[in-house]
Amino acid sequence: MRQHLRPDSGTPVPAVPLAPAASDPADLEREAGLARLFELHYSSMLRLAVLLGADDPENVVAEAYYQIYRKWRRLRDTEAAEAYLRSTVCNLTRMRIRHLQVARRHVEKPAEELVASAESTALLRDDQRVLIDALQQLPARQREALVLRHWLGLKEGEIAAAMGISCGSVKTHTARGLAALTQAMEARR
Structure with a gap:
């Protein structure tokens, strides 16, 4: 490899190769x-x-x-x-x-409410909006357990691993979340 001299000190500096090295x-x-x-x-x-x-x-x-x-x-x-x-x-x-x-x-000032776009609101049916609203009102762990279980279809062990909690906690969060969603949907009817 050729070396160049640094202009300010006269010490050799290795030349940088122009072509990239072969990938590992x-x-x-x-x-x-x-x-x-x-x-x-x-x-x-x-x-x-x-x-x-x-x-x-x-x-x-x-x-x-x-x-x-x-x-x-x-x-x-x-x-x-x-x-x-x-x-x-x-x-x-x-x-x-x-x-x-x-x-x-x-x-200092309260944040403004996020408003869904007219297009997304029009696409969601009434029941879906109520369900999504109820899901967003759940505590984070209950919401995570329900989404992982019912949206992705994961087993309790997989949910526990994803959330970093025990299988028993997954059962508790899932049961409480379902109860809250059921109550919200029944109150609507």
Whole structure:
């Protein structure tokens, strides 16, 4: 490799190669695995973030993919990448909601209510709106347990792993959430 002299001191500086070095096979495998994971699960992860109440679901999902990209080589089983991604989306959404709650407490003026667009309001039927409103009123853990169970169809063990709680807690949060949703829907009728 040729060396150049630094103009100010006359010390040699290695020349930077013009062509990029050949890619590492592990990097190629990571890129292919993440591309496959993105194609298969981006939409469902985005829906999960929306249903969990993220105010910026695209950013939450993008951050989740970035985190799995950084930790890809440390994954013991690349088949578990979907579960890790789901867990990351849940955790990021939870952290984002907590952050917003703290930020809103410290705002001098009350934040204006978010209003759904006319298009999205027109698309949702009345029952769906009531159900979504009732779901948003649930405590975060109950909402997460219900979304993971009934939207994604996960088993209790998978939900427990995604939420970082015990299976017994999953049962409790699911039962309480269903009871609250049932009460809200019956009150409407």
